[in-house]
Amino acid sequence: MTAISQDRPANTSLVQRGIREALYAGAISFGMFFLLIGIKTDQNIRNELILVPRWGLLAVVIALVMAGRFLMVVWLHPYLEARKLQKAKAPVVAHAEKSAFVRHWTKIAIGALILYPVVIVLLVGFQGSLKWVDNFGIQILIYVMLAWGLNIVVGLAGLLDLGYVAFYAVGAYCYALLGTEFGWSFWILLPAAGAMAAFWGVILGFPVLRLRGDYLAIVTLAFGEIIRLVLINWREVTNGTAGVSGIPKVTFFGLFDFDVSSPYYIAKVFDIAQSGAYYKIFLYYLALALALLTAFVTIRLRRLPVGRAWEALREDEIACRSLGINTTNTKLTAFAIGAMFGGFAGAFFAARQGFVSPESFIFLESAIILAIVVLGGMGSLTGIAIAALVMIGGTEILRELHFLKAVFGEGFTPELYRMLLFGSAMVIVMIWKPRGFVGSREPTAFLHERKAVSSSFTKEGHG
Amino acid sequence: MEYFVQQLVNGLTLGSIYGLIAIGYTMVYGIIGMINFAHGDIFMIGSFIALIVFLFLVSIFASINVVLFLLIMMIVAMLLTSLWNWTIEKVAYRPLRGSFRLAPLITAIGMSIALSNFVQVTQGPRNKPIPPMISTVYNVFGISISAKQIVIVVVTAVLLTIFWYLVNKTSLGRAQRACEQDRKMAALLGIDVDRTISITFIMGASLAAVAGTLYLMYYGVVVFSDGFVPGVKAFTAAVLGGIGSIPGAVLGGLLIGFIEGMWSAYFSIDYKDVAAFSILAIVLIFLPSGILGRPEVEKV
Numbered sequence: 001m002t003a004i005s006q007d008r009p010a011n012t013s014l015v016q017r018g019i020r021e022a023l024y025a026g027a028i029s030f031g032m033f034f035l036l037i038g039i040k041t042d043q044n045i046r047n048e049l050i051l052v053p054r055w056g057l058l059a060v061v062i063a064l065v066m067a068g069r070f071l072m073v074v075w076l077h078p079y080l081e082a083r084k085l086q087k088a089k090a091p092v093v094a095h096a097e098k099s100a101f102v103r104h105w106t107k108i109a110i111g112a113l114i115l116y117p118v119v120i121v122l123l124v125g126f127q128g129s130l131k132w133v134d135n136f137g138i139q140i141l142i143y144v145m146l147a148w149g150l151n152i153v154v155g156l157a158g159l160l161d162l163g164y165v166a167f168y169a170v171g172a173y174c175y176a177l178l179g180t181e182f183g184w185s186f187w188i189l190l191p192a193a194g195a196m197a198a199f200w201g202v203i204l205g206f207p208v209l210r211l212r213g214d215y216l217a218i219v220t221l222a223f224g225e226i227i228r229l230v231l232i233n234w235r236e237v238t239n240g241t242a243g244v245s246g247i248p249k250v251t252f253f254g255l256f257d258f259d260v261s262s263p264y265y266i267a268k269v270f271d272i273a274q275s276g277a278y279y280k281i282f283l284y285y286l287a288l289a290l291a292l293l294t295a296f297v298t299i300r301l302r303r304l305p306v307g308r309a310w311e312a313l314r315e316d317e318i319a320c321r322s323l324g325i326n327t328t329n330t331k332l333t334a335f336a337i338g339a340m341f342g343g344f345a346g347a348f349f350a351a352r353q354g355f356v357s358p359e360s361f362i363f364l365e366s367a368i369i370l371a372i373v374v375l376g377g378m379g380s381l382t383g384i385a386i387a388a389l390v391m392i393g394g395t396e397i398l399r400e401l402h403f404l405k406a407v408f409g410e411g412f413t414p415e416l417y418r419m420l421l422f423g424s425a426m427v428i429v430m431i432w433k434p435r436g437f438v439g440s441r442e443p444t445a446f447l448h449e450r451k452a453v454s455s456s457f458t459k460e461g462h463g
Numbered sequence: 464m465e466y467f468v469q470q471l472v473n474g475l476t477l478g479s480i481y482g483l484i485a486i487g488y489t490m491v492y493g494i495i496g497m498i499n500f501a502h503g504d505i506f507m508i509g510s511f512i513a514l515i516v517f518l519f520l521v522s523i524f525a526s527i528n529v530v531l532f533l534l535i536m537m538i539v540a541m542l543l544t545s546l547w548n549w550t551i552e553k554v555a556y557r558p559l560r561g562s563f564r565l566a567p568l569i570t571a572i573g574m575s576i577a578l579s580n581f582v583q584v585t586q587g588p589r590n591k592p593i594p595p596m597i598s599t600v601y602n603v604f605g606i607s608i609s610a611k612q613i614v615i616v617v618v619t620a621v622l623l624t625i626f627w628y629l630v631n632k633t634s635l636g637r638a639q640r641a642c643e644q645d646r647k648m649a650a651l652l653g654i655d656v657d658r659t660i661s662i663t664f665i666m667g668a669s670l671a672a673v674a675g676t677l678y679l680m681y682y683g684v685v686v687f688s689d690g691f692v693p694g695v696k697a698f699t700a701a702v703l704g705g706i707g708s709i710p711g712a713v714l715g716g717l718l719i720g721f722i723e724g725m726w727s728a729y730f731s732i733d734y735k736d737v738a739a740f741s742i743l744a745i746v747l748i749f750l751p752s753g754i755l756g757r758p759e760v761e762k763v
Contacts, residue, residue: 031546035515036508037585049591051518160565207744210751214498218702219747221695222740233733363691367572374569420580426573427555434562 018074025069029062037061106382113288117281126277133280135396138352141287142345143388147372148294148381149341154370155379156298156307157334158314160217163204163224164369167197167339169231169361171346176244176356177237186250190347197343198336200227205335209328212317224366231358243357249279250286250351258282283352290348294341295381301337310334368392371426377436386437390429395422465605470728471721476612476681478720479619483674484697485704485712486626487667493643493707494663495560500571501551503694504578505668509544509675510685511582514591516540517679529597533614533680540672548668549661557657575690582687592684615677622673623713626666630709639663643707692736699743705756714754 038058044050101108116137120129146168153161171193178184178192204223208216231238238244251257256269258279267274301307309330312320321327350356372391376384398414398421484506491499513536520532555574559566599610630636638659641649650656678693679685700719704711719739726738752758 028546028550031543032550035512035543036582039515039519041515041518041586041591043589047592049514049518049593051515051522154565160568207748211747212751214492214706215702215747215751215753217498218699219744222699222743225695226737226740229734229737233731233737363695364576367576371569371572374565378565416584417580420577420584423573423575423577423580427570427577430566430570430573431555431558434559434566 014074014078018070021073022066022070026062026066029065030058033058033061109385110292114285117284121277121281126275129277130280133277133284135399136393137284138280138287139396140388140392141284141291142349142352143369143372143392144385145287145291145294145345145348146342146369147376147384147388148291148298149338149345150369151338151373151376151379151381151384152298152301152310152341153334153338154373155384156302156314157310157331159331159334160213161220161335161338162217162363162366162370163220163222163227164338164342165361165363165366166204166224166227167201167342168346168349168365169227169358170197170200170339171343172350172356172360173231173238173244173346174343175347175350176247179248179350180244180246183248185254186248186347186351187253190344193347194340194343197346198340201335201337201339202332204339205332209331221363221366224361224363228358228361231361238358241358243355243359245355247350247354247356249354250283252282283348287348287352290344294344297337297341298381306330306333368422375426375429375433375436377438380436380438383436383438390437391422391425394425395419466728469606470724472606472608472612474721474724475717476615476720477723478700478717479615480674480678480681480716481693481697481700481719482713482716483619483622483670483677484693485701485716486709487671488698488701489704489706489709489712490639490663490667492701493709494639494646494660495556495567496564497556497567498571498698499667500568500694501574501578502667502671503692503697504575504582504690505544505548505551506671506675506678506693506697507582507685507687507690508547508578509540509668509672510679510689511586511591511675511687512543512672513537513540513676513679514593514685517593517596527596532596533676537618537673537676540676541669544672544675545665545668548664548671552661552664575694579687579690586687588687590684590686593679595683596680611681615681618673618677622670626670626709629666635659635662696736696739699739703743703746703753705753707757708753708755711753711755718754 038053038055040052040054041049042052117129117133120132123129124132146164149167150161150164153159153164174193174196175186175189178189179186204220208219211219232241234240249258251264252266256264256266258266260267260274265274266272266278302311309320309325310333312323312325313327313330313334317327320330349360353360368391372387373384375391376382376387395418398418401414484502487502487505488499491497491502516536516539517532520535521527551574555570556567559570597610597614601608601610601613630639638649638654639662641652641654642656642659646656649659674693675685678689696719697716700715701712702715703718704713704715722739722742723735726732727735730738746754750756
């Protein structure tokens with residue numbers, strides 16, 4: 001559509017063009033929506049499907065599409081063009097002194113994350129803090145942890161993995177089954193879950209060593225589905241779709257715990273009021289510690305030979321092999337270490353939920369984690385954390401938008417539109433920033449001084 | 464032996480549907496090198512459009528005229544599904560053409576999530592059952608073949624013949640094959656690459672819409688999440704046959720159909736998907752670019 005409109009003679013005014021494009025968009029959306037929105041299939045009393053027309057809603061949707069298209073042509077496109085021109089004109093500042101905030105921003109961010117539960121508790125009290133610490137804090141941190149783990153495979157080694165959730169599942173079931181069967185502690189099973197997931201990472205790694213690109217993608221996807229199907233069907237061990245419940249809570253290194261009936265319950269030990277919030281706050285710090293561990297290991301690994309080999313593999317596999325790097329080991333370690341962090345996250349997830357079922361490990365989860373990695377800018381830890389905050393926090397906040405009920409009526413449930421908006425947001429963010437939020441890279445090996453590399457020079461690998 | 468042939472027939476039916484969807488994956492991959500994750504959901508949209516058209520026809524005509532109904536359902540579904548895929552390509556994939564490889568993959572996954580949830584929101588999360596359209600079953604040498612299965616296989620065969628003719632004998636198909644080999648060179652020789660890509664999406668969507676209609680007729684039920692499993696199976700079929708190769712997609716579809724049919728008949732129905740995916744992994748270990756795929760040669 002844009003290509004057509006550019007060829008038009010310049011004398012047609014912008015508004016005229018906007019109206020024409022809007023009519024065009026209206027006609028297309030009518031064709032797309034008149035059956036799927038204009039008619040609803042409903043069941044009548046005899047359980048037969050009947051058609052219920054909704055022409056009013058259809059008219060509203062088409063009007064919205066037309067208005068949106070009109071605004072895009074008349075306002076958004078000229079605005080973006082003007083901004084691009086302005087940017088091109090502005091002189092390039094050679095060495096702008098970074099502000100104190102930019103230079104110390106990692107420390108500031110970590111400080112803010114540590115203070116977050118304290119601030120929330122001070123603001124809304126222990127009982128009110130549950131939702132904010134659990135649904136926002138812990139939920140986002142789990143995704144940050146997973147995305148940083150997957151980042152090792154996709155962002156550093158350039159191997160496209162669509163089945164990452166399998167390792168998450170392995171970690172979660174490792175803790176869930178061993179914890180409930182043998183009553184082992186979380187602190188023993190956390191490394192065990194990581195090791196188990198890493199083992200499965202190597203198992204997956206072997207058959208896919210020779211595969212590249214989309215063949216690799218489909219086999220990893222298939223692997224994720226196989227793990228999920230086995231969890232569903234191996235009922236003797238995993239209890240099938242019903243899942244495993246009654247997973248023991250994490251203790252504070254065995255000193256005291258968060259189980260109300262236990263003699264070492266935190267409220268009894270410290271002689272304070274009972275509250276479920278202590279456990280959530282403790283889990284929040286545990287998730288934060290695990291996420292920071294992932295980040296720390298990733299940053300340090302990038303400076304080790306194996307980390308450099310991963311990045312070399314991403315940039316050019318043939319050159320990498322000609323320089324004598326063992327690509328087999330490089331790929332296997334990437335899969336294993338990425339999987340290990342997935343396993344940690346899984347064990348943590350099982351401990352937090354107290355219940356696991358195959359429902360939690362569907363392909364959609366893998367897709368969300370991969371989307372966070374790519375939207376964050378593949379390889380940039382900061383970008384990935386921002387992407388997790390925006391995508392997961394954004395969809396969680398939809399649950400809180402009760403005022404929308406006043407606008408759209410009592411029957412309106414924003415949760416229903418959560419995934420629809422999530423999917424659309426993925427598309428829009430990707431078109432707006434194809435390289436992700438933080439596209440530039442900081443190389444670990446450099447001559448004289450470290451310079452950020454523009455995203456257009458970095459590669460994403462073929463694997 | 465009869466049991467075996469019976470399973471062969473069932474596998475052929477299922478494989479035809481997978482093959483039709485797989486062609487859409489493989490053609491898009493061949494021409495722009497992108498895994499169109501939303502293709503499974505395009506198939507589901509086609510199925511829903513066929514469902515609504517069917518209910519509409521039932522409310523107008525007193526009796527069910529199978530041939531007429533199927534024909535109208537297929538044509539409307541093909542037209543509207545093509546419109547959907549054409550628009551999606553323009554809105555979500557075209558701005559990212561020439562961008563790095565993972566960007567269109569992520570928009571495709573986003574589109575897939577958005578499409579299935581769009582249908583969930585507008586049509587409701589429940590299963591949508593329809594009364595059986597055809598219930599005749601023929602008995603040939605002890606093998607029962609239902610009329611539905613015959614319809615599916617015949618429709619698939621006819622469509623594939625038309626499709627084969629389009630790709631191999633017309634100037635449109637020549638343009639498509641040229642774009643597949645070298646997009647820049649094709650553009651230099653005067654082929655409208657954007658238009659060719661749009662037509663590829665339209666063709667893929669039409670075949671998926673027919674698959675959706677046949678799926679609705681065969682199983683008699685459709686639900687908003689139905690795009691995922693057939694989509695993944697069809698994608699597996701496309702990769703198994705060698706992605707980018709159209710005969711490979713059909714062959715892969717039939718193979719996946721046979722594997723599923725045989726596994727559920729002789730072993731356990733619970734693990735039929737595990738079997739299909741495992742065989743994919745095993746085949747790819749020995750043939751890393753699928754059965755009919757051209758090995759990718761990287762020039763240094």
